[in-house]
Amino acid sequence: MDIQAHINEVWPKLHDLAEPAFKEVKTAAFLADFLRKLGYDVTENVGNTTALTAVLDSGKPGPTVAVRTDMDCLLFKNEDGSLEPIHACGHDAHMTIALGVAKLLKEQGLACGRVKILCQPAEEIGRGALAMLKAGALDDVQYALGYHVMPKDMARSGQIIAQINWTACTLMEGEIRGLAAHGSQPHLGVNAIDAGAAIVNAINALHSNPLLGGSIKTTRFMGGAGSLNAICDKVSIGFDLRSTSNAEMLELRRKVEEIVVNTAKVYGAEADCHIVGTCPAAEADPSVLALTQEVISA
Structure with missing residues (x-):
């Protein structure tokens, strides 16, 4: 997998799609289409929201590991009073990473178990994760992995660390x-x-x-x-x-x-x-x- 090519292809599209909490309709459709084309089993409208999950099953016994990304953007007020949706909090990068992980795992193949991509809406208002939990999106998950872009403050360039204590x-x-x-x-x-x-x-x-x-x-x-x-x-x-x-x-x-x-x-x-x-x-x-x-x- 050419990581830079993936970023160049996916990130600009997601950046331009910016949609606020629980209105990530076009964003969710883009993610669902991308993951389906990779061969993932996609479930949309999780919990009657814009949330979606995508599963890749190895067919062999093992744990279900979730990789989570958020989807929503922030709203900024312009001088004329209009609201403009902008990906100013990095969720466009988070989605790009999740799709990259999904693509890499599909290409390499799973040794066992399943991977489950969680695409969560409404992170900015603190309600999207609750909606997915209530809908049972994590009921079959043994391990959940998440991340957030702010590396220059937490890890040196080129460094990989196991945990960042987010507040x-x-x-x-x-x-x-x-x-x-x-x-x-x-x-x-x-x-x-x-x-x-x-x-x-x-x-x-x-x-x-x-x-x-x-x-x-x-x-x-x-x-x-x-x-x-x-x-x-x-x-x-x-x-x-x-x-x-x-x-x-x-x-x-x-x-x-x-x-x-x-x-x-x-x-x-x-x-x-x-x-x-x-x-x-x-x-x-x-x-x-x-x-x-x-x-x-x-």
Whole structure:
């Protein structure tokens, strides 16, 4: 297999097909057609979504090994307000790799067992994997392998490693409700911006174990869209939480919610905080890691 030729043929097409979560119709059709032509047994519309699976069976006893790729893209807002789908998170590369693996395995042949290509929709909103799990796409799988393009930060050029600890991610959103007043009489109001600024500072003062890669960033702060001489009565605030530890992620969530609600109270405001989306950190199987290390060495 000519790897560069495969990339040149497949990647530009997938890059141009960019479709958002659960709308990967043309993308899924391209993948299904490619895999069928290789001789894989393809199942489309898994879980009544755009998800698909493709199986290559050696006909000999052995495990079923899954290779997983995501399919969706991100939506970007243009200056005119229109939304443009762009593969800015590397899923076009992920699909190219999965199809390359499928092609290579078909050419080389399987010694035993089966390989199952999992093409997952809606990674960006954290719901595609759940849909495939609920549909039973992994019920017959003994080993699942995944990957993500960000090699320059995790592995040196030309280096192969068995594991990268990708983080859990939680997106949280809060609303702070104060009391509007005229700028000449601030004592009659409750400035939601003051409470929001204090919340941001309190969040920035949180410190977690650096070995776990925990972090919290304030990624949204919106309020005060009215007159400049009016006390702001409402602020929308958002946070991005990360950690390689699922246990630490639960603790970070708790702290953010407590800071938002309790800091607002100190300023005489009310606030609530809720989770918009979340995805757990991968917890690797030690036996699979050991096997992967053996294969790399071989």
